[in-house]
Amino acid sequence: MTQQLVIYNTLSREKEIFKPLHAPHVGMYVCGPTVYGDPHLGHARPAITFDLLFRYLQHIGYKVRYVRNITDVGHLENDADDGEDKIAKKARIEELEPMEVVQFYTNSYHSAMDKLNVLRPSIEPSASAHVMEQIEMTQDILDKGFAYESNGSIYFDVEKYNQSHDYGILSRRDIEEILENTRQLDGQDEKRKSIDFALWKKASPEHIMRWKSPWSEGFPGWHIECSVMSTRYLGDEFDIHGGGLDLLFPHHECEIAQNTVAYGKKSVHYWMHNNMITVNGTKMGKSMGNFINLDEFFDGSHPLLDKAYDPMTIRFFILQSHYRSIVDFSTDALHSAEIAMKRLMDASRNSSKIPMSESSTVEVKSLNKKCHDALNDDLNTPILIAHLFEAARIVNSAIAGVEKLTQEDITALADLFQTFLHDLMGIKDKSDLKDTNYEAFEKAVNMLLEMRQEAKQRKDWATSDKIRDDLTKIGFTIKDTAEGFEWSLS
């Protein structure tokens, strides 16, 4: 067990001790969403994975600048049949405006991430806001001889780069194999080799989003935006670059190539990749009919779902697996996650109700270190959750009177849930949202149950049963305990 944070670095394929370049500062860049569609599970996983890392780095004392971009330089085309003429006749206000689409889906993304309790990054730059810098970096790569112009577009010369550098250093792919695999995907003959990638694309007439450049009116390539935005805000050498495993190649491989030419360095020290999500064992895809939007989870409207799932259930479910394992979504797995999370939340709430004893019959203090060790070990959340279950078991035993705990240990247990379940894993208790109304309502329910207690004491079973039955009917769960009662609302 290590006492230092250890991170699996995709670049070395090894777990490495995390040493920031400029401690206590940490720079972290994560590839954000393309905002041309509804946020879905594929957005949730990297956001939650790196949200945990963001929270944990701050917890262990770092000052983190977390940059997560918005990819808004899209490929939206005008629906006009034959370009310019027809468009020129239309007033701008009647045309499709890509930024209106961008704004709509950026808002949806933010709203879904807020529901998942994902903290906002320190800076959330958009690609369209950094076109000037992307043109500059492209010019720089051209000047250094690693790119060429073709028909107004600029392409990175991968073969030339690979003669003096290692294209494939991150993905460990063989350049010959890549040539093989990409040939059929790319029918564009203006490229010299099919593995070359665009730094700048000349816009065809129907492209709406376009900017002036020294080469053509067009738009930047996809890979250059992340090279620009990460180094713009974190410097040309920084600590962590994260993203989904699907971005490893070619996106992140291209970033390394671009940065190596422009800055003479690979820029990133730790590359981190979260694994993918499958649905009932198959890959998620729009054509597969198993593509579930986050809002469909939250309101249960997708045909594959049996009911609505609370955002916290989705978050907990994702964190139940290690971020480098595949997560398979199914309603059975979601039900289990729901039950497991409830067990921990109940224990967290009940930890304050444990009666204090003179001495403890069970060892509690080592749990804090064990939980830290789990996160230090490349964010091992399944192990962390196992330790929290042990803590929950202790809480339940202490409430049942089977175990005894000192005040110090009771506080340690409550702190454990607060730190690891709520603050770091980010699982919110609904009663965190407690406003005055909520408290008043809670007290009203307590009033009813006290009246039930009184009815029982005077052996008025009809009244006591009626109160319990009526409360059950409207959704409350009533449990009789040694000290009186407990209730919960699912």
Added chain:
Amino acid sequence: MTQQLVIYNTLSREKEIFKPLHAPHVGMYVCGPTVYGDPHLGHARPAITFDLLFRYLQHIGYKVRYVRNITDVGHLENDADDGEDKIAKKARIEELEPMEVVQFYTNSYHSAMDKLNVLRPSIEPSASAHVMEQIEMTQDILDKGFAYESNGSIYFDVEKYNQSHDYGILSRRDIEEILENTRQLDGQDEKRKSIDFALWKKASPEHIMRWKSPWSEGFPGWHIECSVMSTRYLGDEFDIHGGGLDLLFPHHECEIAQNTVAYGKKSVHYWMHNNMITVNGTKMGKSMGNFINLDEFFDGSHPLLDKAYDPMTIRFFILQSHYRSIVDFSTDALHSAEIAMKRLMDASRNSSKIPMSESSTVEVKSLNKKCHDALNDDLNTPILIAHLFEAARIVNSAIAGVEKLTQEDITALADLFQTFLHDLMGIKDKSDLKDTNYEAFEKAVNMLLEMRQEAKQRKDWATSDKIRDDLTKIGFTIKDTAEGFEWSLS
């Protein structure tokens, strides 16, 4: 009373019938926040005013593209004592990053606006994302001979412009008077005249936010950003430009001058300005100690406040005045707004409880037209609210049995509150947020009050009084009515 929307146009100083250029499309641009500080009342008023207009235009059938900008090209300076050398030695991650500040305050602004139930605009462009276009427009104005370069900065030549055009057309100021008033404010000798304004400013060494341009490394002037972003998304001629009265001069006057040179037209058809806010009769200002942030209203933490105010109270309070009148904030006025709003919210909720009659004893149908007429008359919200009070009086009389209403009239009243109070004025009922929990809690409170009714029937006054007293103690207001009871929670 008019049946068409009439808007007071600051340009003509007259109320004019609103005729969009390309109906059913409407283009609307409003000056948004400078994101270098906490959102305050001065941000709330224009946001709420133009949110009402945005909602109303859609209500009467228009498709609105609403653009509200973020001013993030600020003047943040590095705290290093003597510029470059010291900065160059620091790692980028250790430096102040203006975009981190921008992100922080943009998030605060959004969060406060969400609480105030201000809808997000269709597009929310930021100035830093449109520097290229600002450089292009500046070049265009230079090329047309209405600007000059001086020491790397570009200034608009107001005096030359005024020879062939009317500088002062919007603000109705006299150019001589302007010369008089601005001389002492501007000590920059690189300008030819003190009324000239910057289109581009060369950055001094300590300026952090800077971009390359044909003239210098620097940043765009403040006025050019709105000329660029409004026309970029709405076309070079569009319907409505809004903002606070404090922006009328010089900001909006400069926009007209810039657009007139660049596009040969004034661009905006209807200029709309909301009036200012005073606090206890004096102007708000950071140095006055009466500068209350929105979050301070929401949590009651400012020393001038006696308690926390719900965001809906702030919204209602602002809408109680016509947008062209000064609003004076005081705790007395806020209390009155709170009571008035509660009266309308109660009536809205109770309208569904009115017993149906065969015929009506009071005329209800004309209220809908009266409410529309009020909004059509340059968004006359105080008159609208007066009509809603009349509707509330009818609801209360009908509940008390003093007036009789048909089902059709009852529905008309409920619709009236829904449309004008909730959908258009944007005053949310907390029970709109009704989730299953809220409903369960409501039913639990009803259970208690039904038990109280039963206790009363069996003349068990001790029990019935105890239930009422206990509920009152925890914050509920209990009212006995003809049919039984009513309760509310403040």
